[in-house]
Every structure is written in C-alpha cells, then in structure tokens.
Amino acid sequence: MQKGLKDYLERKCAFFCRFYFLSNDDLLEILSETKEIRKVRAHLCKVFEGVTDLDFQPDDTLWGVISP
Numbered sequence: 001m002q003k004g005l006k007d008y009l010e011r012k013c014a015f016f017c018r019f020y021f022l023s024n025d026d027l028l029e030i031l032s033e034t035k036e037i038r039k040v041r042a043h044l045c046k047v048f049e050g051v052t053d054l055d056f057q058p059d060d061t062l063w064g065v066i067s068p
C-alpha cells in the first residue's frame with residue numbers, strides 16, 4: 001500500500017516539479033481537492049513564491065492572483 005502511494009506521489013511530482021516542495025500530506029490534500037479549487041488556496045504560498053491568494057468570481061472563475 002505505502003509503495004503504491006509513494007509511486008503515485010512521485011509521478012505527480014515528476015509531472016509538476018513544484019510539488020516536490022510540499023509534504024506528502026499537503027500534496028495528498030491538494031490532489032484530493034482538485035474539484036474544489038477554493039480549498040487548495042491554503043497551499044499556494046508553499047507552491048508558488050510571491051502568491052498569497054487567489055481572487056475568484058462567484059462562479060469560481062479565477063479572476064486574479066494576489067501577491068504581497
């Protein structure tokens with residue numbers, strides 16, 4: 001079980017290298033919430049330097065990126 005999970009996370013990190021900066025727990029949370037983009041916002045600062053939040057329209061369309 002653990003080897004399968006480790007292999008799965010490695011494939012995801014190889015696809016998007018910035019995932020290497022996350023813990024396995026953070027990465028699993030992001031991957032499990034891909035349909036609910038607003039829940040992923042908490043991890044942005046760990047993945048993208050200079051991004052603190054996202055601005056959404058009511059229909060969940062991304063409207064902007066907020067940086068310090």
